[in-house]
Amino acid sequence: MAVLLAFISYPKYSHTYLRFFPWLLLYVLLTEVFAIPIYEAFETNVVLYNVYNVVFFMYFYFIFYKKEENKRNRVWIKTVAGIFILASIINLSFRSFIFQPQLLAYIVGACALILCIILYFIDILYTPQILNIRKDLLFWVSTGLLLFYVGYIPIKVTRHFFEEPGHEFGTLMIVHRILILVMNICFIIGFLWTRKK
Secondary structure, eight states, X not given: XXXXXXXXXXXXXXXXXXXXXXXXXXXXXXXXXXHHHHHHHHSOOHHHHHHHHHHHHHHHHHHHHHHOOXXXXXXXXXXXXXXXXXXHHHHHHHSOTTTSOOHHHHHHHHHHXXXXXXXXXXXXXXXXXXXXXXXXXXXXXXXXXXXXXXXXXXXXXXXXXXXXXXXXXHHHHHHHHHHHHHHHHHHHHHHHHOOOO
């Protein structure tokens, strides 16, 4: 639904930095669709998600960097993006990119994204934009991402260190799916409420 609405409402934000967002959502959808057959064929699909995480995080660092007008915050965004790249390289030295999840890179990337979102929220508090924030797609995208990653980082760590499926593991999967649903609902609200500037 989010992918469909992203393309339907594209004229509203095609002139903004989010113009590639529908394609990113389509990439997310295709990754999820092909993950199961790839796993069934090769007994692993980890590389699919490792590539996805790099693309996803770098895309949003770029968005927040371009949106940011405060020079100090732009330096922060470049710094955390650099730290993510460094963490990704370090992660490669002790975990296989093809066969193992890159947990260090993921945690650093998600925390860096949360910081970018917080900087964005602080910025809009001090501008007239706050009065019409519900019509801004980036606000809804940021809200969805923030809610997802704040909730999912602990789940990711727990699932990594306690890989034995059990009752708690099933509960974490349910919470994970709820977080995905909440994030996509935020995206959908953004697509519906956004107005072309």
